[in-house]
Amino acid sequence: MSVTEAPVVWFEKLRRIDVAKVGGKNSSLGEMIQTLAQRGVDVPAGFATTADAYWNYVDENGIRDAMAALIADWTTGKASLAETGAAVRKLFLRGDWPKETADAIIAAYRELSERAGRTDASVAVRSSATAEDLPDASFAGQQETFLNVAGEKALLDACRRCFASLFTDRAISYRQAKGFDHMKVALSIGVQQMVRSDIGGSGVMFSIDTETGFDKVVLINAAWGLGENVVQGAVDPDEYQVFKPLLDQPSLTPIIAKKKGAKAIKMIYGNADQPTRNVPTSRAEREAFVLADEEILTLARWAATIEQHYGCAMDMEWARDGETGRLYIVQARPETVQSNREAAVFKAYHIKSKGKQLVRGLSIGDAIVCGQVCLIETAKDIDQFVDGSILVTSTTDPDWVPIMKRAAAIVTDHGGRTSHAAIVSRELGLPAVVGTGDATRLLHTGQQITVSCAEGDEGMIYEGSAEYDIETLNMDDVPTTETKVMLNLANPGAAFRWWKLPADGVGLARMEFVISNAIRIHPMALVHFDRLKDEAAKEEIAALTAAYDDKSEYFVDQLSEGLARIAAALYPKPVIVRMSDFKTNEYAGLVGGAEFEPNEENPMIGFRGASRYYSPRYREGFALECRAIRRLRSELGFKNVVVMIPFCRSVSEAEKVLEVMAENGLKRGEDGLQVYVMCEIPSNVILAKQFAQHFDGFSIGSNDLTQLTLGVDRDSGELADLFDEQDEAVKWMIRSVITEAGKAGAKIGICGQAPSDHPEFAKFLVDCGIDSISVSPDSFVAVKKKVAEAEGRRSAAA
Numbered sequence: 001m002s003v004t005e006a007p008v009v010w011f012e013k014l015r016r017i018d019v020a021k022v023g024g025k026n027s028s029l030g031e032m033i034q035t036l037a038q039r040g041v042d043v044p045a046g047f048a049t050t051a052d053a054y055w056n057y058v059d060e061n062g063i064r065d066a067m068a069a070l071i072a073d074w075t076t077g078k079a080s081l082a083e084t085g086a087a088v089r090k091l092f093l094r095g096d097w098p099k100e101t102a103d104a105i106i107a108a109y110r111e112l113s114e115r116a117g118r119t120d121a122s123v124a125v126r127s128s129a130t131a132e133d134l135p136d137a138s139f140a141g142q143q144e145t146f147l148n149v150a151g152e153k154a155l156l157d158a159c160r161r162c163f164a165s166l167f168t169d170r171a172i173s174y175r176q177a178k179g180f181d182h183m184k185v186a187l188s189i190g191v192q193q194m195v196r197s198d199i200g201g202s203g204v205m206f207s208i209d210t211e212t213g214f215d216k217v218v219l220i221n222a223a224w225g226l227g228e229n230v231v232q233g234a235v236d237p238d239e240y241q242v243f244k245p246l247l248d249q250p251s252l253t254p255i256i257a258k259k260k261g262a263k264a265i266k267m268i269y270g271n272a273d274q275p276t277r278n279v280p281t282s283r284a285e286r287e288a289f290v291l292a293d294e295e296i297l298t299l300a301r302w303a304a305t306i307e308q309h310y311g312c313a314m315d316m317e318w319a320r321d322g323e324t325g326r327l328y329i330v331q332a333r334p335e336t337v338q339s340n341r342e343a344a345v346f347k348a349y350h351i352k353s354k355g356k357q358l359v360r361g362l363s364i365g366d367a368i369v370c371g372q373v374c375l376i377e378t379a380k381d382i383d384q385f386v387d388g389s390i391l392v393t394s395t396t397d398p399d400w401v402p403i404m405k406r407a408a409a410i411v412t413d414h415g416g417r418t419s420h421a422a423i424v425s426r427e428l429g430l431p432a433v434v435g436t437g438d439a440t441r442l443l444h445t446g447q448q449i450t451v452s453c454a455e456g457d458e459g460m461i462y463e464g465s466a467e468y469d470i471e472t473l474n475m476d477d478v479p480t481t482e483t484k485v486m487l488n489l490a491n492p493g494a495a496f497r498w499w500k501l502p503a504d505g506v507g508l509a510r511m512e513f514v515i516s517n518a519i520r521i522h523p524m525a526l527v528h529f530d531r532l533k534d535e536a537a538k539e540e541i542a543a544l545t546a547a548y549d550d551k552s553e554y555f556v557d558q559l560s561e562g563l564a565r566i567a568a569a570l571y572p573k574p575v576i577v578r579m580s581d582f583k584t585n586e587y588a589g590l591v592g593g594a595e596f597e598p599n600e601e602n603p604m605i606g607f608r609g610a611s612r613y614y615s616p617r618y619r620e621g622f623a624l625e626c627r628a629i630r631r632l633r634s635e636l637g638f639k640n641v642v643v644m645i646p647f648c649r650s651v652s653e654a655e656k657v658l659e660v661m662a663e664n665g666l667k668r669g670e671d672g673l674q675v676y677v678m679c680e681i682p683s684n685v686i687l688a689k690q691f692a693q694h695f696d697g698f699s700i701g702s703n704d705l706t707q708l709t710l711g712v713d714r715d716s717g718e719l720a721d722l723f724d725e726q727d728e729a730v731k732w733m734i735r736s737v738i739t740e741a742g743k744a745g746a747k748i749g750i751c752g753q754a755p756s757d758h759p760e761f762a763k764f765l766v767d768c769g770i771d772s773i774s775v776s777p778d779s780f781v782a783v784k785k786k787v788a789e790a791e792g793r794r795s796a797a798a
Contacts, residue, residue, distance in 0.1 A: 005050060005052055006050070006104065007049055007050055007052065007053035007056070007100060007101040007104045007105070008047050008048070008049055008050070008053070008104040008105060008107075008108045009021070009022060009030075009047060009048055009050060010045075010046075010047045010108070011026070011029050011030040011033050011043070011045065011046050011047060011048065011190075011192075012030065012033045012034055012045075013030065014026060014027050014029070014030025014031070014034070014048065015027065015030060015031050015034060016028055016030075016031040016310075018030065019130060020051065020130055021050050021051055021052075021130075021188070022048040022049075022050060022051070022128060022130075022188040022190075023048075023051075023127075023128030023129050023130045023186075023187070023188040024128060024129075024130075024333055025126060025127075025128035025188075025190060025331060025333065026048035026126075026128040026188050026190045027128075028331070028332050028333060029043060029046065029048075029190065029192070029331070029332075030048075031309075031310075032306065032309075032329065032332060033045075035309060036305060036306065036309060039305055040301075040302070040305075041302045041305055041306065041329055042326060042327060042328045042329065043328060043329050043330070044192050044193040044194075044195055044328050044330060045112060045115055045116075045192070045193050046112065046123070046190060046191050046192030046193055047108045047112065047190075047191055048128065048188050048189065048190050048191070049101070049104075049105065049159070049188055049189040050188060051130050051186035051187075051188060053101050053104075053188075054163060054186040054187050054188065055186060056098050056100075056101060057092075057095060057097070057098060057101065057163060060095075060096075060098040061091070061095035061096065063091040063092070063095065064183075066091055067088055067091060067167075067182075067183065068183055070084050070087050070088050071084065071088070071172075071182050071183065074172075075176075081169050081172060081173060081402075082169055084167075084172065085167050085168060085169040085172055088164075088167040089164040089165075089167050089168070092160060092163045092164035092167070093160060093161070093164050095160065097156060097160070102156060105155065105156065105159060105191070106152050106155075106156070108191070109121075109123070109152060109155055109191065110152075112191070112193060115193075116193055120150045120151045120152070121150070121193060121194070122148050122149065122150045122193075122194040122269075123149050123150070123155065123191050123192060123193060123194055124145065124146070124147050124148075124149070124190075124191075124192045124193075124194050124330070125145070125146040125147075125149050125155065125158040125159060125162055125189060125190070125191055126145045126146075126162075126189070126190040126192065126331075127143030127144055127145065127162045127165055127166070127187055127188075127189065127190075128143075128187070128188040128189070128190050129143060129166060129171075129185055129186070129187050129188075130185055130186045130187070130188065143162065143165040143166055143168065143171055143187065144161060144162060144165035144168070145228070146158040146161065146162070146275065147194065147226055147228065147267075147275060147276050148194060148198070148226075148269045148270070148275040148276055149275060150272075151272075154272070155191070159189045159191075162187065162189045163187055163189070165187075166185070166186075166187040167182075168398070168399075169399065169402070170398040170399055170401045170402070171398075173401065173402055174401065177405075192330065195319040195320070195321045195326075195328050195330065196321045196322045196323045196324075197225065197226055197227065197319035197320055197321065197322065198225055198226050198266075198267065198268040198269045198276075198322070199268070199322030199323065200224075200319065200320040200321050200322030200323075200325075201222055201223065201224050201225070201290040201291065201319075201320045201322075202222070202223065202225065202226060202227035202230065202317070202318060202319040202320065202330075203220060203221045203222040203223055203227060203230045203237055203238075203290070203317070203318060203418070204220075204221045204227070204230050204231060204315070204316070204317055204318075204418035205218060205219065205220045205221070205299055205300075205303050205315075205316045205317070205318055205418075206218070206219045206303075206313070206314070206315055206316070206335060206418065207244075207303045207304065207306065207307040207313050207314045207316075207335070208313035208335055208338055209241075209338070209496050210335075210337075210338065210364075210417050210418070210422070210426065211363065211364065211365065211366065211417070211426075211457075211496070211497075212338070212366070212496040212497050212499065213338035213500075214496040214499045214569070215313065216243060216244050216245055216499075216568060216571065217241050217242060217243055217244060217256070217496070217568065218241070218242045218244060218299070218300040218303045218304065219239070219240075219241055219417060219418070220239070220240040220241075220242070220291070220296060220299055220300065220303075220318075221237040221238065221239055221261075221416045221417065221418040222237055222238040222239075222240070222261075222289075222290035222291050223235045223237040223238070223261065223263050223266065223290060224263055224266040224281055224285050224290060225265075225266030225267045225268050226266075226267040226268065226276060226319075227267075227317055227318075227319060227330070228267055228276070229265065229266065229267050229278070230416065230418060230419065231317070231418070231419070231420060232395065232396075232397050232419065232420050233395045233396060233397075233412060233414055233415025233416070233419025233420045233421050233422070233434065234265065234278075234395050234414060234415075235261070235262075235263055235264065235265055235266070235414065235415075236261040236262040236263065236264070236414055236415065236416060236435045236437075237261040237263065237290075237416040237418075238258070238259065238260055238261045238263070238289055238290050238291070239257070239258075239259040239261065239416055239417065240255060240257065240258050240259075240291065240296050241255070241256050241257035241565070242254055242255050242256065242296060242297065242300035243256050243564070243568045243571070243636075243637075244300070244304050245571060245572075246636070246637040246638075247297065247300055247301050247304055249637060252635065252636065252637035253293055253297065253635055253636060254297075254564075254636050254637050255293060255296055255297070255561075255636075256561055256564035256565050256568055256636065257492075257561055257564075257565060258289065258296075258561065260287075260289060260547075261416060261435075262286060262437075263281050263285060263286050263290070264280065264281060264286065265278045265279065265280055265281060266278070266279060266281050266285070287546070287547065291320075295320070295327060298327055299318055299327060302316075302318075302327075302329060303316060306329070306332055310332075310334065312334050312335070313334070313335035313338065314332055314333070314334060314335055315332070315333050315334070315335045315336075316329055316331060316332045316333075317329070317330050317331040317332075318330065336427065337423075337426040337427050338426075346472075346473055346500060347366070347367070347470055347471065347472050347473070348366075348454075348470070348471045348472075348473060348497075348777070348778055349366060349367055349368045349452075349454035349468055349469070349470055349471075350454065350468060350469045350470075350471065350778065351368065351452060351454065351455070351466050351467070351468045352466075352467040352468055352469060353466060353467045354450060354452070354460075354462045354464075354466040354467075355450070355462045355463035355464035355465075355466065356462065356463045357460055357461070357462055357463075358442055358443065358449065358461045358462065358463055359411070359433070359436045359438065359439045359442055359443065359460075359461040360433070360436065360458050360459065360460050360461065361411070361412075361433040361434055361435045361436035361437070361439070361458070361459050362415075362416065362417055362422075362433065362434050362435045362457065362458070362459060363431075363432075363433060363452075363453035363454075363455070363456065363457060363458060363459030363460075364410075364417065364421075364422045364425045364426060364431065364432035364433070364434060364453060364459065365425065365426065365429070365430065365431040365432060365453045366431070366453055366454055366497060367431040367453055367454065368431065368450065368451065368452045368453070368454050368466065368468045369390065369408050369409040369430075369431050369450070369451045370448070370449070370450045370451075370465040370466060371388065371389055371390045371408045371409065371448070371449070371451075372386070372389045372390065372445075372446055372447065372448055372449075373389065373390050373392050373443050373444060373445055373446065373447040373448075373449055374386045374389035374390065374391055374392065374407075374445055375392045375393070375440060375443060375444060375445045376391065376392070376393050376403075377393060377394060377440060379397075379399050379400065382399075382400065382402070382403050385403040385406065385407075387406045388406070388407075388408055389407065389408060390407065390408055390409045390410070390411060390449060390451060391403065391404065391407040391409070391410045391411070392411045392412075392439050392440060392443050393410075393411075393412055393413075393440065394412065394413045394414060394440055395412055395413065395414045395415055395419070395420075395421065396410070396412065396415075396419075396420050396421040396424070397420055398420065400420075400421075400424075401424055404421075404424055404425070404428060404430070405428060407430060408430070409430055409431045409432060409433075409451040410425050410430055410431075410432040410433075410434075411432065411433045411434075411436060411439045411443070411451065411461060412432070412433075412434045412435070412436065412439065413435075413436055413437055413438065413439055413440050414434070414435060414437075415434040415435050416434065416435055417434070419434055419435075421434050422434050431451050431452075431453040431459075432451075432453070432459070433451060433453065433459030433460070433461060434459075436461070439461065443461070448463075448464055448465060449461055449462065449463065449464070450462040450463075450464065450465055450466040452466065452468075454468075455491075455493075455494065456491045456492075456493030456494035456497075457492075457493030457494075458493060471778060473501075473780075473781055474781075475500060475501070475502065477781070477785075478501075478502055478781055478784050478785075479784060479785060479788035480788075481784060481787045481788050481791055482791055483765075483766055483770065483771070483772065483773060483787050483791065484504035484505070484749070484771060484772035484773070485503060485504060485772070485773050485774075485775065485780065485783055485784050485787055486503055486504050486505045486506055486507035486508075486576075486749065486751075486772050486773070486774040486775075487501065487503045487505075487506050487507065487570070487774060487775065487776070487777050487780065488506075488507060488508040488510075488751055488774050488775060488776050488777075489506050489508070489509050489510075489566050489569070489777070490509070490510040490512075490513035491513055491517075492513075492514060492518070492561075492562040492563070492564075492565035492566055493565075495565050495566045495568075495569040496565070496568075496569055497777075498569065498777045498780075499569050499570065501777060501780050503570060503573070503780060504573055504574075504772065505570055505573035505574040505575055505576070505640075505772075506566060506567075506569070506570055506573075506574070506575040506576060506774070507576055507699065507749055507750075507751045507772060507773075507774020507775075508576060508578060508644075508699065508751035508774050509563060509566045509567075509575055509576065509577045509578065510578060510581075511559070511563065511577060511578055511579060511580050511581075511625065512580050512581060512582050512586075514558070514559055514562035514563060515559065515580060515582070515590070516582075516586075516590065518558050518559075518562050519554070519555055519558045519559060520544065520590060520591050521540075521541055521544060521545075521554075521555065521590060521591045521592055522587060522590040522591065522592045522593035522596055522597075522621070523552075523555050523618075523620070523621035523624045523625070524592075524593075524596040524617075524618065524620060524621045525537065525541060525590070525591065525592025525593065525595070525596065526541070526545070526551040526552050526554065526555050526592075526624070527551075527552055527620045527621065527624070528596075528620075529541060529551050529592075532592055532595060533595060534592060534594070534595065537591050537592040538592075540591050541591055541592055544591075552624055555624045555628070556624055556627045556628045556631060559624075559625065559628035560628040560629075560631040560632045560635075560636065563577055563628070563629075563632055563641070564632055564636050564638060567632065567638040567640060567641050568638070571638065571640055572640050573640060574640055574641075574642050575638070575640055575641050575642065576642045576643075576644050576676060576699065576751075576774075577629065577632075577641055577642065577643060577644065578644040578645075578646050578678065579613070579622070579625055579643065579644065579645060579646065580612075580622075580625060581608060581609050581646040581647060582608070583600075583603035583604060583606065583608050584597045584598055584599075584600050584603045584606055584607050584608070585597075585600070585603045586603075596617065596618075598617075604707075604713065604714075604715070605708075608646075608647050609645070609646040609647025609648065609678075610645050610646065610647055610648040610649065610653050610654070610656075610657050611647070611649065611653065613645075613656075613657050613660055613661075614653075614656040614657060614659075614660045619660065622660065622664075623660075623664050626660075626661055626664035626665060626666050627664065627665070629641065629643060629666060630664070630665045630666060633671070633673070634671070639671070639672055642673075642674045642675070642676055642696075642697075643661070643666065643673065643674070643675050643676070644675070644676040644677065644678060644699060645657055645675065645676070645677050645678065645695075646678040646680070646701070647678060647680060647681065647704070648677050648678065648681075648684070648691075649681055649683060650683060650687075651687060651690045651691060651694065654677065654691060654694045654695070655694065658675065658694060661675070668695075668696070674696040674697065675695055675696055676695055676696060676697040676698065676699055676747070677691055677694075677695040677697075677698055677699075678698075678699055678700075678701045678704075679691075679698040679699065679700045679701065679705065679737050679748075680700070680701035680703075680704035680705045680708070681704070681705070681708055682705075682708055682709060682733065684698070684737065685705075685733045685736050685737045685740075688736070688737050688740035688741060688744070689740055689743070689744055692740070692741060692744035692745075692746040693744075695746065696746060696747065697741075697746050697747030697748060697749070697771075698737060698741050698746060698747070698748045698749070699748075699749050699750065699751045699774070700734055700737065700748070700749070700750040700751070701751060702725045702730070702734070702750060702754040703725070705730060705733055705734070706723060706724070706725045706727070706730050707723070709727075709729050709730050709733055710722060710723070710724075710727060710729065710730065725754035725758070725761070726754070726758065726761060726764075731764060734750070734764075734765070734768065735768050738765075738768045738769055738770050739768070739769075742769060747771050747772070748770060748771050748772075749770060749771055749772030749773060749774055750765060750770060750772075750773055750774065751774040755773050755774075755775050755779070755783050760786060762783050762786040762787045762790060763786060763789070763790040763793075766787055766790035766791055766794065767790065767794065773787065
């Protein structure tokens, strides 16, 4: 059989409509070179063999009938998958190149080397199946890639192995599961100039949040050396998140998360016999971020450009040349999991009771699964896997897919959110916890555990079987209301899970969650590190802030990034951030905190909230909080953030706090800054008119207002029956402040627990004329419906 068209096509002559000719991967590279190079997206040069070249190889070697017979024997159960794959691959590996095809590959390789100004340029040889990267099938890692291939003989050998890799066991299994005819899928080979990322860095990038489908962020993973370690999950990479809507403003740096990975190894060039090899990274490499902020932003802008061009969420691989410092996109394909999820329906999992935490890592998915561990450390023991158990292993590659399909959940020691284990788990709809570091050391076969991916970015492994609820939320059933219904959020790691809720913003973002969970250090211990007497605390602080010359900057960085994720979730709707409201005993529990906090008999009504902000005891700590908010609004670009002051006892105290804020760059009214006050003390109600002169709005904290109106300690078990947010005295307070706020033209909402715990309480609030109700996300749909009912009755009565 003769080739019906040229066996080789240069990338710049291909478009994405050429999938049938050169597969999804190669047609996408051609599309980007033709259309996006002028928009600044760099893609390394290269060429592809055609589908006709594949079939010509098959027929010139007379192996088509033998291939079909072997596949038929497998599908009828006469041969195993392993036997079939090995036999078909052998047919390819023993074949000879048709002269016309070999000559075309060599001629193109010589021209590519000339373009690069080198003899026998080093190239990457990648497989591109003609059925891959379709909307419902990613084919991730199904065929082989060969890196650092140099020389004509080595290139032809790598190309032959690429053809054979169309019949790896995993590729055969995947095609069968997706319903593709094995004898109608061809393979195109992409030959691309190598980027010297072996002495630079590389990674994977998505134009969508891989766990929640949140479409306003770019997720970037990065490691030193060649990119295969990131793709396969053999290394724990850096992770960066960038907010897309603000990328077009050059003055902003909308990087909303930066997490340093362990990056224990890197893949570098080897020799002719072993083109690549892994070596340990240096301590300096492990302690440094792979990408500078400007590089992160460049990649994110490219991701947004590529997504815009293709009209769908994208999965990309990038590389940085260590010689030139230039960044490149080396692959781009449609994202196939989150973009195909049902938009209107999602499930919310809630843990009720749980055992001891055993291991933690990165959560993949949002489900909870209980089951028995099946620990398998190497691929040679795969046949020992017990169906329906929880697979625990060091890392996975495509050879593991057949047993991953039979697992209830997956736990790995290594890998990030873009690793093989993470990608396949998402595609299979399985919860996974990756990058735990030591799961294979701490867990054992037969152990009963709970895998929880429902608690934010961190996935948890608990001892025993936890109790949990599953709630199905249908967004098609949510009515529209005049009264705004907002969300109470605290955990930045879980904020993106709720982006699909049609909420009117965030009515309460609790700063103290970020301080206690991400920062962990008392701000005054950072300001006055040198005077700390607690040596253990000093040692812990030194370790946590090792990357910072100015330890205060650690607090500002972590706080601004944590709050940025909450601000991003519902952008550009308002996000009300409450300044810190720890009690003294809670502050004392932070690292280094005991030396800066007084001992109080009753911290609940002691040195808390506004009184701290202008006090010499904490004023410098509050200045760090202000710096973080200023960075959040001015440098990251989240002008939708509203500041709220808690536990403000008097009008004179309000004046002092506003003055201190202004001194620290947060002046009410400047650059659109609004400042609200918590209404949680009877004085806030009694003097509502005067408070309204100093603040743009009120947010009723029903817990503290109930406590202080009824004189009932909200934490007292003995008095639990008396703590009633629907008590007539409390309702009088709420009704009164809503009325006074309305007269003063100030906004007023409620962010306490009452509407979440008692959705019927919403009717009372609507009847009072409240502007907004902020509730926990799992109460949102119920409260929204109650508000709609109340508004309907009020309209009917009018």
